[in-house]
Amino acid sequence: MQEISGITKMAALLGSPVAHSLSPALHNAAFSELKIDAAYLAFDVGEMELGSVVEAFRVMGVMGWNLTMPHKTKMIDYLDHIDPVAKMVGAVNTVVNTEGQLTGYTTDGAGFVAALRRQGLDICGKKVVIVGAGGASRAIVVQAAHNCADEIVILNRTVDKAEKIAADIDAEVEASVRGSEFSQRQLAMEIENADLLVNGTSLGMGKTAALSIVEDESILPHQLTVADIVYEPRETKLLAQAKSAGCRVMPGIGMLVYQGAEAFRLWTGKDMPQAIIDRFAR
Numbered sequence: 001m002q003e004i005s006g007i008t009k010m011a012a013l014l015g016s017p018v019a020h021s022l023s024p025a026l027h028n029a030a031f032s033e034l035k036i037d038a039a040y041l042a043f044d045v046g047e048m049e050l051g052s053v054v055e056a057f058r059v060m061g062v063m064g065w066n067l068t069m070p071h072k073t074k075m076i077d078y079l080d081h082i083d084p085v086a087k088m089v090g091a092v093n094t095v096v097n098t099e100g101q102l103t104g105y106t107t108d109g110a111g112f113v114a115a116l117r118r119q120g121l122d123i124c125g126k127k128v129v130i131v132g133a134g135g136a137s138r139a140i141v142v143q144a145a146h147n148c149a150d151e152i153v154i155l156n157r158t159v160d161k162a163e164k165i166a167a168d169i170d171a172e173v174e175a176s177v178r179g180s181e182f183s184q185r186q187l188a189m190e191i192e193n194a195d196l197l198v199n200g201t202s203l204g205m206g207k208t209a210a211l212s213i214v215e216d217e218s219i220l221p222h223q224l225t226v227a228d229i230v231y232e233p234r235e236t237k238l239l240a241q242a243k244s245a246g247c248r249v250m251p252g253i254g255m256l257v258y259q260g261a262e263a264f265r266l267w268t269g270k271d272m273p274q275a276i277i278d279r280f281a282r
């Protein structure tokens with residue numbers, strides 16, 4: 001880590017809990033490598049305290065910060081400007097403080113697309129099937145639509161939520177976006193001619209580690225790339241199934257690291273060194 005001086009800039013993570021976050025190590029490694037006089041710290045901040053912390057950061061000249069649970073929606077109330085993608089997603093995970101003017105972005109979807117590109121997949125012109133209709137799925141769908149995906153299908157247990165995302169997005173982009181029910185039959189039918197399958201649910205994480213959105217892996221065609229937003233465990237049941245079916249896979253850790261790299265670029269105007277991204281993504 002670099003020495004802290006009288007002019008060291010600060011970046012931060014606000015959320016609760018934050019103790020196990022990868023972000024401080026990632027950003028500090030990049031600041032150090034690029035000799036940027038800045039430090040990144042994580043703060044455990046509850047919902048009631050967000051407003052006071054943001055006002056303090058604004059006047060203190062904190063260069064920018066990331067938001068995680070539970071602040072991604074509430075942060076919007078404190079912004080001066082919001083990026084159109086973040087507006088469509090309805091969530092902000094990165095704030096840039098320019099002389100007291102706060103602009104909000106979401107880098108979750110951009111991070112996902114960048115991580116895919118690193119795996120050799122450009123989603124422009126492709127068919128994407130995503131299971132789940134929570135905040136993470138919405139961010140990916142909006143970004144995929146902005147990155148000229150041709151067709152996006154959202155499959156969800158509660159079909160209304162999938163249809164709501166499709167309706168919110170369809171009018172503003174050229175991609176065809178539709179929502180449908182999540183069933184094994186529907187999934188098999190949609191992925192038959194798809195390029196990318198994304199698990200946007202929490203299935204496969206923690207207590208559900210033995211589960212997957214796919215019951216029978218023989219439905220996975222080998223041309224499919226399979227991505228998971230779950231990053232703990234690193235290799236989810238879904239990714240293991242996809243590998244054994246001969247599919248290319250993208251683990252959730254890739255999205256996590258690249259969303260950090262996108263935030264880093266917004267704050268510093270510099271690309272995070274590829275060697276650092278690759279090291280953390282492993």
Ligand code: ATR
Binds near residue numbers: 133156161203
């Ligand atoms: P986040 O905002 O972090 O993406 P979320 O809002 O909790 O998380 O969304 C989780 C998504 O995973 C939801 O779409 C949820 O389906 P419902 O909308 O029907 O609740 C989906 N999900 C969670 N557990 C699931 C399971 N066992 N099978 C299928 N879908 C599941």
